Amino acid sequence: MEAFLVSTGIVTLAEMGDKTQLLALILAVRFRKPWPIVLGILVATLANHALAGAVGTWVTTVLGPDVLRWVLGASFIAMAVWMLIPDKMDDEGETGQPPRLGVFGTTLVAFFLAEMGDKTQIATVMLAAQYHAYVWVVAGTTLGMMLANAPVVWLGERMTRRVPIRLVHLISAGIFAVLGGLTLLGWG
Template identity: 50%
Template sequence: MDALLTSTFSVAIAEIGDKTQLLALVLAIRFSNKSAIISAILLATLMNHFIAAYLGQWAIGWLDPQWSRYIIAASFFAIALWVLIPDKIDDDDHRFYKLGAFGATFILFFIAEIGDKTQIATVVLAAKYQSLTWVVIGTTLGMLIANVPVVLAGHFSANKLPMALIHRGCALIFALLGIATLMW
């Protein structure tokens, strides 16, 4: 249950103001089929985060348990610093719009999530909890919690939120996860 709750909460918070959330906003403004956008976000996230979680569990199997604890803690600290850097969305993604709401969203979300903070967090969370299923479900729920409201209210602007405060809070959460990893 810790894997599910921690994964959901940490990714939902990390996603606020992230480039994929900005992408969700752009797609919601561009396309009227909100259910296609949400379905594509769900599928792209499930696939991407499954691969990431699998990689995290595979990698941790090769490391000495003592070293893995330090590497996981260091990764949480690195993510804590990384979330303090605001994301921007690429402007050249319009070439995928001809694929329609579902196709464009699926491809753009899958690509945007590669190497993104939330994907790296998924790798680290899977390594920490050794629970591929619960981490993938949790990180996917976190992505949906953060992105579905943006899609449904496409006119909503992320700059109405206290982004600096949200990013600092998210950094604190990942730092606390790093400390907890070192202590237990």
């Protein structure tokens, strides 16, 4: 249960102001069809985080416990630093044409690709390696993504104006730094 709760909390915080949250806002404003967008986010996140969790689980079979502890500790600290760098969404050309894959398909592909190498995907790898609880980590990180992105789809810009993104990034950076320090000290 700890793996689930920590994974949910970390990813929810890490996702605030992330490029995929900005992507959710762009899709919501462009298509104005929240259900297929939210479903696309869910399926893309499950697929992406299942893959990331599998990589995290595999890493534990390749690295010894001492090396794994140092790699994970350093990775959590690196993630803390990365959290302090705000994400920006690249402007893509707007063609005005309806999406070829439909709203669900467009969201699915866009979210899956946007998550590749993203903070939350890397966090999922690290958490799966840390907790040895693949299902709970993937379930928690997926729930965290949904908690951060689904409200953006429905509430859109109103929500992003009220949430102090910088404060959320500082808190999540602090959590990652504490996890990194505790891991390096051999706690947990």
